[in-house]
Amino acid sequence: MAVEEPVEPESHGVKETESEPESAHAGVVFEPPPREGAGEEEEFELHTGTIRPSKAPDAIEFIDVHKSFGRNHVLRGLNMGLPEGQISMIIGPSGTGKSVCIKHIVGLLYPDEGDVLVHGQSIPSLPDAELFEIRKKFGVLFQDGALFGSLNLYDNVAFPLRQHTEKGEEEIAEIVNRRMREVGLGGEGTKMPNELSGGMRKRAGFARALVLDPQIVLFDEPDSGLDPVRTALLCELIKEVHSEHGGCYVVITHDIMSARRVAEHISVLWKGRIVESGPAQELFASENPFVRQFLSGEAVGPLGME
Amino acid sequence: MPREWLSATGEIGRFTGSIVRDVWGLRVFRFFGEALRQSGILIISSAAVIWALMFVLALTCGIEGAYFGISLGAPTVAGQFAAWCDLREVIPYAFGYMMAAKVGTGIVAELGAMRISEEIDALEVMGINSVTFLCATRLLAAWLVLPFMYLIGIGGAFLASYIAVVQQVGAVSSGGFLLLFWQFQNPPDFLYSLIKAMVMATAIVLVGCYYGYNASGGPVGVGRATAKSMVLNLILIHLIGMLGTQVFWGANPRAPIGG
Numbered sequence: 001m002a003v004e005e006p007v008e009p010e011s012h013g014v015k016e017t018e019s020e021p022e023s024a025h026a027g028v029v030f031e032p033p034p035r036e037g038a039g040e041e042e043e044f045e046l047h048t049g050t051i052r053p054s055k056a057p058d059a060i061e062f063i064d065v066h067k068s069f070g071r072n073h074v075l076r077g078l079n080m081g082l083p084e085g086q087i088s089m090i091i092g093p094s095g096t097g098k099s100v101c102i103k104h105i106v107g108l109l110y111p112d113e114g115d116v117l118v119h120g121q122s123i124p125s126l127p128d129a130e131l132f133e134i135r136k137k138f139g140v141l142f143q144d145g146a147l148f149g150s151l152n153l154y155d156n157v158a159f160p161l162r163q164h165t166e167k168g169e170e171e172i173a174e175i176v177n178r179r180m181r182e183v184g185l186g187g188e189g190t191k192m193p194n195e196l197s198g199g200m201r202k203r204a205g206f207a208r209a210l211v212l213d214p215q216i217v218l219f220d221e222p223d224s225g226l227d228p229v230r231t232a233l234l235c236e237l238i239k240e241v242h243s244e245h246g247g248c249y250v251v252i253t254h255d256i257m258s259a260r261r262v263a264e265h266i267s268v269l270w271k272g273r274i275v276e277s278g279p280a281q282e283l284f285a286s287e288n289p290f291v292r293q294f295l296s297g298e299a300v301g302p303l304g305m306e
Numbered sequence: 307m308p309r310e311w312l313s314a315t316g317e318i319g320r321f322t323g324s325i326v327r328d329v330w331g332l333r334v335f336r337f338f339g340e341a342l343r344q345s346g347i348l349i350i351s352s353a354a355v356i357w358a359l360m361f362v363l364a365l366t367c368g369i370e371g372a373y374f375g376i377s378l379g380a381p382t383v384a385g386q387f388a389a390w391c392d393l394r395e396v397i398p399y400a401f402g403y404m405m406a407a408k409v410g411t412g413i414v415a416e417l418g419a420m421r422i423s424e425e426i427d428a429l430e431v432m433g434i435n436s437v438t439f440l441c442a443t444r445l446l447a448a449w450l451v452l453p454f455m456y457l458i459g460i461g462g463a464f465l466a467s468y469i470a471v472v473q474q475v476g477a478v479s480s481g482g483f484l485l486l487f488w489q490f491q492n493p494p495d496f497l498y499s500l501i502k503a504m505v506m507a508t509a510i511v512l513v514g515c516y517y518g519y520n521a522s523g524g525p526v527g528v529g530r531a532t533a534k535s536m537v538l539n540l541i542l543i544h545l546i547g548m549l550g551t552q553v554f555w556g557a558n559p560r561a562p563i564g565g
Binding site for chain 1: 430
């Protein structure tokens with residue numbers, strides 16, 4: 001992907017968030033001030049930057065985040081709030097930095113500029129010990145499940161409990177078996193990860209992500225590599241588990257079907273910035289040509305192959 | 307190019323330093339169970355093959371020594387030759403080679419696979435320090451198991467040299483061989499030999515951890531990292547072997563090396 005660097009990455013219109021991080025809280029609609037210097041912003045002309053209130057405080061906030069890998073400028077002034085207690089989706093074309101977002105939330109990557117707040121705590125400035133502590137709030141489902149290849153399913157799901165709690169084996173067995181049944185893997189505990197299909201690995205990863213009752217669950221493309229029926233089932237599962245346990249769920253995807261199915265809040269990401277974000281119904285009714293094209297999956301529109 | 311080497315060396319130093327600090331600072335004992343599991347894996351999957359190479363090269367030491375002694379017209383010299391060949395040089399190298407080939411590359415492949423399948427990220431996200439959990443436990447396991455494994459291997463090697471000189475070639479009597487064999491080594495030599503082998507083992511485990519943990523670029527990247535680790539390990543094994551000989555036996559009055 002050829003990335004044209006904006007001439008002045010700093011001056012893109014939402015600068016006030018740097019001095020007042022609180023203003024990025026959802027509940028405050030903030031329209032960026034009119035942009036000067038249209039030339040430098042040409043490639044962002046479709047980014048309205050509109051953030052509609054989600055009627056819930058933000059669990060996770062990105063404040064003017066920049067991140068480059070070598071010459072590849074992936075996040076270019078990302079401002080995004082993900083509301084508490086809802087299933088949020090970050091959607092956008094491939095290669096726009098969606099997975100990079102998740103890695104910033106859990107502190108696996110640090111922003112070059114800007115800040116990432118989780119429940120008001122700045123992740124990049126936490127010392128290691130506190131970072132490891134705050135990570136217990138998270139459950140993460142990685143793209144391929146990221147199960148430990150040397151452990152069987154049961155031990156994989158039990159792993160966080162054994163490491164982080166003082167629970168006895170009986171209690172652990174009860175929790176693990178309940179979680180495995182929840183994701184439809186009851187009785188498969190003795191299988192090794194390489195004996196499973198991709199969908200089963202994802203479900204097992206989901207069970208493992210939930211086992212410590214996390215307040216925030218992150219899903220990195222839960223639908224990649226799954227057939228439509230499996231995707232639908234996994235989406236139902238996510239919805240079901242969320243309605244039972246609550247918390248802030250963040251799902252990264254480029255699959256519009258799953259977005260329609262589970263999203264309560266949608267942020268559309270493109271070229272390292274938010275095009276538009278807000279409650280799902282409002283986004284599906286958006287007038288923005290980019291958002292409309294992407295959400296309807298049409299070939300004609302502002303989004304090309306470049 | 308030299309600049310890149312310098313920065314790579316610094317990077318390796320920083321990373322391996324943090325592993326050693328995790329063991330030294332006893333942080334690794336949070337995961338003592340994992341360290342014991344790694345110890346078990348080391349014994350079950352690597353001990354036999356390491357001993358086998360040590361045994362075979364000690365046979366070679368015996369055979370070379372026996373014919374060397376015969377050609378000098380002093381067959382008992384085989385005892386002295388085998389003593390030095392075994393304890394000082396060839397057996398520590400044999401240990402290092404097989405450690406690098408079996409254990410070192412194994413660590414690179416295992417950690418590299420974990421890296422590219424995001425298992426290391428998953429560990430981190432679960433709030434577990436992955437360097438301590440994956441690398442420090444392996445170093446601790448090596449330190450717990452390998453001294454014993456090495457000393458047993460030395461025993462096997464002595465037996466192998468005895469078999470080659472006394473039983474196979476048969477130019478020296480058992481008593482004649484053993485007299486010179488024991489005369490040309492003393493207890494501190496065992497300690498020196500052990501130190502040499504343990505420094506090699508430590509370097510191999512650390513190099514393996516570095517290349518595995520920092521692997522990138524998919525399965526090809528892991529393969530490339532494995533190859534690189536083997537090259538670096540072979541260089542380090544010989545550097546450590548050479549320096550060890552100089553330091554421990556260089557000033558030995560009976561046979562000064564380089565003095």
